[in-house]
Amino acid sequence: MTAPFELSDDSVVVVIGTGAGGGVLANELAQKGVSVVALEAGGRYLPEDYINDEWDSFGQLAWTDPRTTSGDWRVSKDFSGLPAWIVKAVGGTTTHWAGASLRFQDHEWKARTTYGDTAGANLLDWPIDPREMDDYYTRAENKLGVTRTGGRAGLPGNNNFKVFEKGARALGYEEVHTGRMAINSADYDGRPACQQTGFCFQGCKWGAKWSTAYTDIPNGEATGNLEVRERCHVMRIEHNQQGKVTGVVYVDAEGNQQEQKARVVCVAGNSIESPRLLLNSASSMFPDGLANSSGQVGRNYMRHVTGSVYAVFDQPVRMWRGTTMAGIIQDEAINDPSRGFVGGYELETLALGLPFMAAFLDPGAWGREFTTALDHYENMAGMWIVGEDMPQETNRITLNSDVTDQHGLPVANVHFSDHPNDIAMRDHAYRQGIAVYEAVGATRVFPTPPYPSTHNLGTNRMSSDPRDGVVNAHGQSHDIANLFVSDGSQFTTGAAENPTLTIVALAIRQAEFIAAELGRQNI
Amino acid sequence: MSLRKQGMTRRQLLSQSALIGAGFAIGSGFVAGQAQANWALEVEHLKPETMATLIQMARDIYPHDQVGDQFYATAVKGHDSAEAAPGIEDGVAALNAAAKNLGYGRYLDIGWERDRVDLLRSLEDSAFFQQIRGGLVTGLYNQKAVWPIFGYEGESFSEGGYIDRGFDDINWL
Numbered sequence: 001m002t003a004p005f006e007l008s009d010d011s012v013v014v015v016i017g018t019g020a021g022g023g024v025l026a027n028e029l030a031q032k033g034v035s036v037v038a039l040e041a042g043g044r045y046l047p048e049d050y051i052n053d054e055w056d057s058f059g060q061l062a063w064t065d066p067r068t069t070s071g072d073w074r075v076s077k078d079f080s081g082l083p084a085w086i087v088k089a090v091g092g093t094t095t096h097w098a099g100a101s102l103r104f105q106d107h108e109w110k111a112r113t114t115y116g117d118t119a120g121a122n123l124l125d126w127p128i129d130p131r132e133m134d135d136y137y138t139r140a141e142n143k144l145g146v147t148r149t150g151g152r153a154g155l156p157g158n159n160n161f162k163v164f165e166k167g168a169r170a171l172g173y174e175e176v177h178t179g180r181m182a183i184n185s186a187d188y189d190g191r192p193a194c195q196q197t198g199f200c201f202q203g204c205k206w207g208a209k210w211s212t213a214y215t216d217i218p219n220g221e222a223t224g225n226l227e228v229r230e231r232c233h234v235m236r237i238e239h240n241q242q243g244k245v246t247g248v249v250y251v252d253a254e255g256n257q258q259e260q261k262a263r264v265v266c267v268a269g270n271s272i273e274s275p276r277l278l279l280n281s282a283s284s285m286f287p288d289g290l291a292n293s294s295g296q297v298g299r300n301y302m303r304h305v306t307g308s309v310y311a312v313f314d315q316p317v318r319m320w321r322g323t324t325m326a327g328i329i330q331d332e333a334i335n336d337p338s339r340g341f342v343g344g345y346e347l348e349t350l351a352l353g354l355p356f357m358a359a360f361l362d363p364g365a366w367g368r369e370f371t372t373a374l375d376h377y378e379n380m381a382g383m384w385i386v387g388e389d390m391p392q393e394t395n396r397i398t399l400n401s402d403v404t405d406q407h408g409l410p411v412a413n414v415h416f417s418d419h420p421n422d423i424a425m426r427d428h429a430y431r432q433g434i435a436v437y438e439a440v441g442a443t444r445v446f447p448t449p450p451y452p453s454t455h456n457l458g459t460n461r462m463s464s465d466p467r468d469g470v471v472n473a474h475g476q477s478h479d480i481a482n483l484f485v486s487d488g489s490q491f492t493t494g495a496a497e498n499p500t501l502t503i504v505a506l507a508i509r510q511a512e513f514i515a516a517e518l519g520r521q522n523i
Numbered sequence: 524m525s526l527r528k529q530g531m532t533r534r535q536l537l538s539q540s541a542l543i544g545a546g547f548a549i550g551s552g553f554v555a556g557q558a559q560a561n562w563a564l565e566v567e568h569l570k571p572e573t574m575a576t577l578i579q580m581a582r583d584i585y586p587h588d589q590v591g592d593q594f595y596a597t598a599v600k601g602h603d604s605a606e607a608a609p610g611i612e613d614g615v616a617a618l619n620a621a622a623k624n625l626g627y628g629r630y631l632d633i634g635w636e637r638d639r640v641d642l643l644r645s646l647e648d649s650a651f652f653q654q655i656r657g658g659l660v661t662g663l664y665n666q667k668a669v670w671p672i673f674g675y676e677g678e679s680f681s682e683g684g685y686i687d688r689g690f691d692d693i694n695w696l
Binding site (some may be wrong): 054320368375377 | 584585586587589640647656660661663664665669670673674675676677678679680683684685686688689690691692693695696
């Protein structure tokens with residue numbers, strides 16, 4: 001019972017993107033009786049459509065529209081046209097994510113205060129009190145069915161986790177478990193328990209992992225208040241002479257340009273596409289792009305301090321069996337500057353199949369040093385580093401007018417260089433990850449460089465002062481009252497945790513705010 | 524000049540000129556595996572010797588001694604197209620010229636992998652080398668038939684996942 005809204009209907013809220021931010025926001029608004037048109041650039045794929053084959057799935061789901069890169073990060077050299085490994089589909093990157101669902105630590109909401117002056121870092125406190133988030137986090141955990149919260153059991157540990165856990169215990173780590181995961185450990189919310197199939201990154205064919213594609217989206221559509229238009233790519237946001245947004249121009253599935261009128265526009269296209277859209281919407285009134293009086297649109301791009309450690313053992317591990325991200329060490333997530341850096345990091349197990357291991361273990365490498373690693377693929381274990389990176393004004397999304405996409409729009413250039421704090425943290429994490437595996441008898445270890453970004457954050461950040469950021473504590477743009485940002489681009493800082501749970505909690509919170517403001521006729 | 528420098532491997536001494544590196548050029552338009560290897564690859568646009576050179580080059584870039592030549596042949600056969608062939612012929616000609624400069628007849632005459640790899644290292648920034656190497660990342664490792672050689676099991680959904688099939692069966696910790 002999809003609700004058809006007229007293009008001329010200027011009472012609707014338009015949500016751009018249907019991932020963790022947009023998909024949740026659209027449903028939460030629809031549940032409150034708000035009329036919503038969600039525009040999604042990708043197509044609609046459900047569990048029966050997902051392909052458990054790494055490259056075929058990549059071809060089905062990944063956002064591969066042209067982008068360019070610059071900066072000293074290795075991704076710019078090895079994957080120059082693929083800065084991010086994110087999804088173009090209904091459900092966005094919630095189809096691809098591993099499911100790790102961690103709350104921020106209290107001090108991470110106050111990064112500027114906690115870490116102090118850090119040269120080269122554009123640190124700022126979030127304009128949100130951590131206590132205010134507690135209830136939204138609980139609601140997000142219940143929505144996603146997060147394990148080890150709300151009385152839900154943890155998932156069982158697979159082989160990759162058992163190796164990781166034993167090494168972690170040998171090093172004295174204490175916060176070691178199979179994670180707080182949005183993957184069902186028992187039937188929940190009409191979805192089955194995890195069958196330890198692997199291929200979490202390729203879309204869960206059981207629907208055991210939460211994705212908006214088969215939860216929030218159909219739930220919102222069932223209210224009659226949400227219409228999702230797939231394969232509709234928004235080109236620009238329109239505004240009137242009063243400086244209020246009035247609608248969006250998009251290319252529909254047939255390639256025709258349409259204009260949907262709107263009372264409110266919410267941008268949730270991920271931290272690359274969202275600033276790109278605001279910048280591409282520049283006008284004579286807003287020559288630097290919408291909501292950009294601070295000049296911060298596109299800046300402070302964060303991608304987490306990442307990297308992987310793989311290790312070979314003298315006996316089989318078969319890490320690909322079961323949950324892709326099957327466990328976590330949290331002891332290093334604290335802020336302990338005596339380690340030589342501020343902020344902290346998580347270590348989380350990770351497995352790649354043989355095809356992706358060949359592509360990502362050491363991109364560009366060849367010869368026997370490389371191939372003897374793959375020869376022992378069956379005996380490999382793996383983990384991923386995810387830590388807080390420093391926001392830097394110069395790490396940013398800009399428009400590259402030399403390259404245009406299939407719609408003739410300038411593409412996003414993603415510029416990133418590590419901050420010295422990022423490098424110190426990564427080096428520490430490599431050492432600790434290597435020590436974990438050597439404690440269980442690893443015969444060879446591989447400190448593997450970061451993959452194309454999966455956690456893209458910060459490019460329309462929240463701030464209390466309009467001069468410091470793009471949106472306020474509710475994701476409402478400082479400049480334009482009826483324009484909101486609803487995805488990870490509103491993150492003031494990145495924290496050490498995988499971002500999805502926080503994106504969802506903020507979307508639940510934002511839906512309350514928007515519905516209330518609509519009721520008060522404030523927007 | 525040493526035997527190795529002359530590129531006369533034992534295999535070539537035994538089978539003389541019919542042998543070309545990783546594969547025989549058998550008649551016009553075919554490259555086939557050596558000895559008991561029962562595979563053959565038909566080439567349409569490349570010279571058979573060029574294809575044989577590509578197969579050897581592929582093995583030298585990503586050497587896996589337990590992986591048969593037929594998989595390397597499959598990995599590079601995409602270069603045998605009307606569009607790609609002229610560039611590939613040029614690239615292989617340049618490779619052979621470089622081998623000649625080092626005193627070998629051609630790339631396939633270099634007997635030791637170490638020496639072939641040294642030559643490839645000197646060319647690794649070339650567009651030709653990167654074209655061949657880049658194509659192999661998917662061409663070789665995304666062949667489903669190769670996966671079992673590495674122990675990789677591929678998809679498991681059709682068998683109900685690993686919940687009852689060993690997701691936690693590690694027994695040596």
